[in-house]
Amino acid sequence: MTSPQATFDARPLTDPVDAAAVRAFAAELRSRPSSRTSASTVIGIVAVAIAAVVLIPVMVSVIVSIASLGGSPSAMAIPLVLIVLLLAAAGVMIWMGVRNAQATRYRLHRFAQANGMSYEPKVADPPLPGMIFSLGRSRQSTDLLRGTRPRFVEFGNYQYTVQSGKNSTTYRWGYVAVKLDVPLPNIVLDAKGNNGFGSNLPASFQKEQRLSLEGDFDQHFTLYCPAGYERDALYLFTPDIMARFIDNAAQLDVEIVDDWLFLYTQRKVSTLDPATWAWLFGTVGALLTKFDQWARWRDERLVAENPGATASAAVPGRALPFAAPAGLLTPPPGVAPQGRRLKRGGTWLPLIIVIVFAAFWFMSRMN
Template structure:
């Protein structure tokens, strides 16, 4: 294990300090001015549904109660349910108003928190252009409450959601993530944290078992590591014992993905929150890992060296001398591979999740058997 890291210091007061209502309103107005004025599809649907309820449903209910009162000869009978309906509507409107107020105050606090710690705040981004495994699934993809820092490297904390349609039903999945920009592209490597799994992996993708790599020490107790076939030696170069210890000590409850020149930390809880303890945990994890990323910048894919050497030789040597010995020394730039990853290392190979399919087949067979008997 590594030596204990010094505690991460940050100003958490804006997360819990009382807020001024006028300041919240001013911030909300400024936020609306910065964002697009076009309403989203879900907003339009909600407005249409509320309008239909107000224009059609409520008059029908009132008419029914008045008819019952007229038939019974006692107008007082209709008054009680109408009053109850009015109270319910008032309660619903009050709850919506309080929810909006709380959401506005939360955004204001997060913005102040980002400002106090030298970071920036963004309320919402639709379809964020990130290469991680969760960012290409479903529809209605959006990141919310993003907090970004640029020193010593770019880091983004955000909440993310997407919706998956299955027949007439739809399910919305929610994640929290931390995105860290790396110096160079690296092979696609996934660390599936064992501590946050229940019945199998909680990741939205599964990978071919042949890509699993066992590392030394206790690392396999905490993570299942996947790397592209043929990149086992490269993964061992990247995950040296000191780096493995950092992940175990600081990120054992987080799933990790390295893809292109990004590192992602995933969790199925909110990352951008008003809880100071959550920020202390995340800042500590990211801070502990950042100190080790400089050595990753030195990694190069040797496969690109061979590809570039072949390309230069093909372009530089006249056709009759293709098979002759090169009459010149290779350029100095070719002695070290350029930054990048060969095509076979850029993405892990996915596999099919058979458990849901087996369950559905078993349910169908059981239903068919029960119908026959």
């Protein structure tokens, strides 16, 4: 990945591509052991097959009816021609869709190469600890771009399907995953700029875990941290870091969990739009320069597990009154169990909807 302040090379996203190179790259992807036919291709093939199965009997029935009524051969040929044209048009649309998808993957691959990253077309059930990665079924990340310098960063699109009775809904997200130096408490920043009627996050958290920060940070984010970790959150979110999030990530939801930081959005992250990549690169670059200070955080609750560490040394930001021997300054990196995950809360929205419908029903009966 390019350095935070460097301009990135967006030309591979829009430059013309060589058709032979696109086909060669598509063949290389198919040769990978984990490669599978894309869902869109499968759906298109199935759609054409169903159309053929349905339309051919209809065509035969129409021709037989015309023949029984004494129709001319030319009249009988019209339905046949129309159906053949429809099937041909469907086939062309599928072919164009596959070709465009192959070109998109090739462009993203070239873009990744030009900016010191790697490209992966798809990962099923990605083993990431963020809140969106454990929901539903048919979980998969697509069009992943990964960089390893100055630290591991992954850009990707993600989807999962939730079954509700006979109906199912597919949810789509874009995300950026940044590997941190040490595990940190589970902290969520719910961006207010991308909310509609309430939070757009797929999880809710107990309101007792809300923490108000200084300045105008609360106008942009609602911050949740585990109970008892308020002082730790204040240590991590110093005024300069809060300013970085406000200036660069006010439209993104943020989650810190284990030794990962996730940025979430309900739009594609991995795309052919240079403006989107400029925004994302700028956001990640602005945050990366501040993560080094997070590496110094230690959980004072783990002091008991490290008898050589002093209690005062374990408190983030507190100076020792003496020079302690090397290795005895802080507890080991990690988070105590009570800080590893936020406590989830229920949502009142379904109950409110039920109450509103019940009120309308009662009023209609009264009239």
